[in-house]
Amino acid sequence: MLFRTSPAKADFEREVMPHLRLLYSVAMRMTRCAGDAEDLVQETMLRAYRFWDSFEAGSNCKAWLLRILTNSFRNRYRDWEREQEILGQAQSCDAHLGQFQSQSPRDAESALFGRMLSRDVEEALAALPAEFRLPVILADLEDLSYKEMADVMGCPAGTVMSRLYRGRKMLQKKLHDYAVESGIIRDQQSETEPADKKQAQVVDLDGFRKSKQGGG
Amino acid sequence: MGMNCSEADAIMYAFVDGELSGSDRTAYEAHLATCEACAHTTRLQSRFKAALRGHLPRPEVPQDLRQRLHSAIEAEPTRRQWPWQAYPRVFTLAIAASAAVVLLVASPRRAPSSSVLEQAMSTFHHDLPLDVLSQSCSAVTDWFRGKLDFTMPTPPSDADRARCQGGRLVNVRDRFGAYVVYQVPAGHRLGLMVFPADDNVAFGPHRRTLGGRDVYVGSSRGVSTAAYHGPDGLNYVFTADIDEDALAHWVETVYLERR
Numbered sequence: 367m368l369f370r371t372s373p374a375k376a377d378f379e380r381e382v383m384p385h386l387r388l389l390y391s392v393a394m395r396m397t398r399c400a401g402d403a404e405d406l407v408q409e410t411m412l413r414a415y416r417f418w419d420s421f422e423a424g425s426n427c428k429a430w431l432l433r434i435l436t437n438s439f440r441n442r443y444r445d446w447e448r449e450q451e452i453l454g455q456a457q458s459c460d461a462h463l464g465q466f467q468s469q470s471p472r473d474a475e476s477a478l479f480g481r482m483l484s485r486d487v488e489e490a491l492a493a494l495p496a497e498f499r500l501p502v503i504l505a506d507l508e509d510l511s512y513k514e515m516a517d518v519m520g521c522p523a524g525t526v527m528s529r530l531y532r533g534r535k536m537l538q539k540k541l542h543d544y545a546v547e548s549g550i551i552r553d554q555q556s557e558t559e560p561a562d563k564k565q566a567q568v569v570d571l572d573g574f575r576k577s578k579q580g581g582g
Numbered sequence: 583m584g585m586n587c588s589e590a591d592a593i594m595y596a597f598v599d600g601e602l603s604g605s606d607r608t609a610y611e612a613h614l615a616t617c618e619a620c621a622h623t624t625r626l627q628s629r630f631k632a633a634l635r636g637h638l639p640r641p642e643v644p645q646d647l648r649q650r651l652h653s654a655i656e657a658e659p660t661r662r663q664w665p666w667q668a669y670p671r672v673f674t675l676a677i678a679a680s681a682a683v684v685l686l687v688a689s690p691r692r693a694p695s696s697s698v699l700e701q702a703m704s705t706f707h708h709d710l711p712l713d714v715l716s717q718s719c720s721a722v723t724d725w726f727r728g729k730l731d732f733t734m735p736t737p738p739s740d741a742d743r744a745r746c747q748g749g750r751l752v753n754v755r756d757r758f759g760a761y762v763v764y765q766v767p768a769g770h771r772l773g774l775m776v777f778p779a780d781d782n783v784a785f786g787p788h789r790r791t792l793g794g795r796d797v798y799v800g801s802s803r804g805v806s807t808a809a810y811h812g813p814d815g816l817n818y819v820f821t822a823d824i825d826e827d828a829l830a831h832w833v834e835t836v837y838l839e840r841r
Contacts, residue, residue: 390643488637527595
């Protein structure tokens with residue numbers, strides 16, 4: 367008997383369905399639209415089923431499924447690349463690093479945690495370019511480790527860290543601007559921050575360790 | 583010497599995300615104890631992370647999606663399984679056992695092998711999801727643009743004998759390489775790994791002259807390999823589940839004689 371009828375459909379569903387809520391959640395926040403999210407999840411599930419042989423039992427099913435979802439998203443939404451071009455404009459957010467920190471602790475915290483509406487936070491996240499939205503979703507909403515994120519995004523952990531850093535800063539800038547516009551907090555310029563902090567660019571653990579070794 | 587604010591800022595998120603351990607964590611905490619500004623930022627970022635999740639809970643999965651997925655999977659053709667896929671452990675043991683026998687009988691001389699060939703074979707075996715799916719070889723090549731530190735030449739295609747399926751990035755000797763998957767006649771699959779030849783990569787075990795070029799062919803574990811150093815400074819490694827002669831013929835007629 368060379369071939370046998372695969373009982374794998376039941377096995378597959380047993381293994382994969384527990385991750386459905388995670389997949390749908392990430393798909394919703396990437397596509398920003400329920401219909402598209404459902405299509406993306408369905409495509410992900412079918413591709414996962416077709417590649418089920420290549421999944422090694424006992425390895426990280428969650429990261430494997432998210433990688434398929436991310437690749438499917440990229441293939442579907444070619445604007446992933448186009449969005450990268452827009453980043454030139456978004457980079458200006460680095461100039462606003464630490465705007466939240468410049469507020470008195472009470473102001474900044476109440477702006478974010480008290481009076482801001484979830485809808486505004488949702489919109490601010492949705493406005494981030496996909497490349498930076500994904501790591502924020504994975505780290506902050508889904509609690510993935512850097513290693514899992516590197517598997518999902520198909521890039522080294524250092525790249526994950528710098529995209530996450532940039533994504534969070536962009537998001538905070540958007541929320542800050544909104545909070546100022548709506549009068550939740552007063553706009554102030556950062557006067558009190560240590561000067562060397564504003565120049566911080568290294569966001570990579572290896573780089574940090576190297577600099578420590580090199581500098582003694 | 584203690585950590586300064588700039589160094590602390592670089593790893594602040596790693597701390598907030600619980601990714602710092604050992605001496606990195608100790609050093610970071612020691613800095614926070616002496617620097618109120620960084621301690622404040624760290625607290626704020628931790629609370630930001632928590633608040634974000636509080637504001638954005640996971641949406642509920644629509645009722646009918648689960649059922650729709652189940653039906654879609656049911657509608658898929660049942661995957662054919664080779665016995666070693668159905669019973670991987672048994673086969674792994676059997677292969678290990680027979681390999682041990684072969685080693686005992688055939689040692690001390692082993693066929694020359696190279697880690698790159700091993701990698702090409704395991705890439706072929708694992709058949710991981712592709713990063714780009716397209717039947718157009720030039721679209722696959724386009725996808726690689728900007729992702730590699732060399733220019734990937736468009737692989738030749740042939741409607742009958744060499745249909746591109748897609749491609750993905752692979753890591754070869756700490757550099758990115760391109761991996762392209764072809765469909766070849768009779769439903770067989772062929773993988774091509776292209777990567778820069780910056781040092782001597784040993785190929786083996788049998789040298790043949792095909793299309794005026796030295797091509798090294800071999801087979802093991804049901805997979806044939808063919809490899810050569812291209813005149814463009816790139817290495818080409820082919821893997822397929824067809825026999826050695828068929829692969830050599832394919833490489834010669836589809837690849838070498840057209841370039």
